[in-house]
Amino acid sequence: MKKNILITGCSSGIGYYCAHALQNAGFKVIASCRTQADANKLSDEGLTCILLDLSDEHSIKTGFAEALTLCDGQLDALFNNGAYGQPGAVEDLPTEILKKQFEVNFFAWHTLTSLAVKHMRTRGHGRIIHNSSVLGLVALPFRGAYNASKFALEGLTDTMRMELKDTNIQISLIEPGPITSRFRANAKDAFIKNIDIQSSPHKQDYLAQLKRLEAETAPQPFTLEPEAVYKKLYHALTATQAKPRYYVTFPTYLMGYLKRILSTRWLDKLLIKNR
Template identity: 35%
Template sequence: MAKTILITGASSGIGRATAVYFAERGWNVAATMREPVKADSVLQHPQISILALDVTNADSIAQAIAATLTRYKKIDVLLNNAGYGLFGPIEAIDGQQIQQQFATNLFGLIGVTQQILPVMRGSGEGLILNVSSIIGRMALPYASSYIATKFAVEGLSESMRYELEPFNIRVKMIEPGSINTEFGKGSKQMAVSDPYRASMAKFLAVFTKSNAAGAKPEEVAKVIYRAANDSSNRLRYLAKPGPFFWMNRFLPDAVWRQLLVKAMVK
């Protein structure tokens, strides 16, 4: 019997590529997004069901899970992928922007997970895959709100895996580096303040160049597929993390900070 994965944020980028990759390998895929009418034609596949799901709306989450169960009877894997980036100096970002960032990237992930866990406990098994980022383990300038959500996802995932182990529900994280996808091109909000304008322009130039050389969504989809089929209790799966990640991991903090400031700030 084919396994079933429910994917949030499947309209573009990593979510869309993952939906196609799993479907082509015989999985049943519930590809969810806020506006199914805008679904890419690549998602028109016999193994894929396109469903409406807004991670910030509890009723929408419940309806998408119910529709998936009606069609496929079981949900083996949840891929919490929905999210976007909010960039800018913290001084320039208003409270509403920060609240919406957390509502989507963190509270939405929690909301979907909370509603799917009873389903998995009833099945006696399950896997939660949370899309984090290398910046869930390291910080960059001008992305403080976005990075805060990813740090939170890391801590949440580590804690949940202990809680869920008795129910045979595993938790894993996917940590991509730079991504050559719509996220870097348009799936973000920007706040700019005059005192930071020149410095942020330097950061954005490095960020844009890094994204252009980053992993394609299909490469990340392969890592997600490997994680979904890995029966071990491994927690983290890197997806083309890039040189900044490794410098952060192995250089002394003072050296790392000096290099980062020179590259991205001053």
């Protein structure tokens, strides 16, 4: 029997790839995105598509209800994936901008996960996968908003795994390092739009970062394609026992290891040098 999965953030990058790959692997995929133009494109490509804006609670709730209808009330899995990165030093982040980061990257995921758990409890099973990041394990300068959202996600997911231990609902984290996607282009847009670069004490650093974000259309070292995330997602969906967390890319394995063995001061030095 086909398994039904809802995936958020399918207009590009990891979500786009995984939606197609899972459908090709025999899943019924309900792919969500924000704009009608993206929905039309995904539908033309053969995906079942719904509109869901993660910054709008009404849209999240109606989107989830529509997803349930589309799979005859039998949702087996949720892949929380849609998110963005807001660059900028913590002191330069307007509170509203930090709240927006959390709305999309954290609160929306909590809402969807809570709806999914409620539904999955009635069905007696389910899988929930959260697309976190190596930046949910270690922090980088000027990535505070995004870091904080992924650290929060890690804490929430670790808690839920324990709370769900007596159910047949399994929840996993995927922690990728650099993956080819629209992520950096979108981060650059959010940087320019929401941070007052010119009057910041970090202006020189920001200008260098913008240059790096522009240049990163060429792959960074150790960058993998979305397929690398898909392989872990597939395991989390199909293995009898999904893993609590899946590392993806060399930087994640390295940082996961160094975090355990280095003091915070040494880890800071290394991260500042290699950011």
